Amino acid sequence: MVALYAAVMDTITTYTGLSPAAFFTILALMCVVYKTVCSMFVDPEPPEDLKNKLISSSAAASAATAANFSNQTMIPETVQLGDVTEHELRAYDGSDPNKPLLMAIKGQIYDVSRSRMFYGPGGPYAMFAGRDASRALALMSFDPQDLTGNIEGLSDSELEVLQDWEYKFMEKYVKVGQIVSEQTSKPTKNGDKVPENQNHDGA
Ligand code: HEM
Known part of the structure; x- marks a missing residue:
């Protein structure tokens, strides 16, 4: 046993050129450095009881976050409105959080509730809501006078711009109805595409 110990010490000295004491000191220091560096990258395992607490509190936290998230992003269910006058549409401008946010293009009404950040109160395009x-x-205009479905007198290129907007809306939002004129309660001349499958009572 003593012979083996002496042989190991001799080998260390032969191969490293260090005394056994120096060799083991350096080895111990390397272990400490290794452990320290590793602990910088790996989370230490918490004790069992703390672990359980953490699990339950993180579940509560994520449920709270989810609830918060769904509260913040709560979008009223899309409801088909059918025929609505321009005046009635005003009620859907986002001032009542229980009502969907609606906006019309060429007489066709779209539910834009999912883009409340654009059209909701305080949003950059809130003036278009309702x-x-x-x-x-x-006309790419923010002039309140242009907030109308009246497209008389527009040039071909302006109508083309409007067409592009309509395609964008058709693609992005659900159509929920169409604007009808106050007197006749018939689709306006701008409402050129009245879908047959919608609640259209012809009143
Ligand atoms: C300085 C000029 C403008 C800038 C920098 C600008 C910028 C933007 C940006 C970044 C978006 C978001 C696009 C997306 O994420 O889908 C947006 C959306 C929109 N912009 Fe503008 N905009 C400008 C002028 C206008 C004007 C003049 C109008 C119309 C009068 C307009 C109408 C809209 C509408 C309606 C949306 C929302 C479209 C949707 O519901 O997806 N913008 N704009």
Whole structure:
């Protein structure tokens, strides 16, 4: 046993050129450095009881986050409105959080609730909510006078701009109805595409 110990010490000295004491000191220091560096990258395992607490509190936290998230992003269910006058559409401008946010282009009404950040109160395009914004969109105008579905007198290129907006809306939002004129309660001349499958009572 003593012979083996002496042989190991001799080998260390022969191969490293260090005394056994120096060799083991350096080895111990290397272990400490290794452990320290590793602990910088790996989370230490918490004790069992703390671990359980952490699991339950993180579940509560993520449920709270999810609830918060769904509260913040709660979007009223899309409801088909059918025929609505321009005046009635105004009620859907986002001032009542229980109502969907609606906006019309060329007489067709879209549910834009999912883009509350654009059209909701305080949003950059809040002025379009509850309106047929055809003229404003065609002219790329924020002038309140252009907040109308009246597209008379627009040039071909302006109508083309409006068409692009309509395609964008058709692709992105659900159509929920169409604007009808107050007197006749018939689709307006701007409402050129009245879908047959919608609640259209012809009143
Ligand atoms: C300085 C000029 C403008 C800038 C920098 C700008 C910028 C933007 C940006 C970054 C978006 C978000 C696009 C997306 O994420 O889908 C957006 C959306 C929109 N912009 Fe503008 N905009 C400008 C002018 C206008 C004007 C003049 C109008 C119309 C009068 C307009 C109408 C809209 C509408 C309606 C949306 C929302 C579209 C949707 O519902 O997805 N913008 N704009």
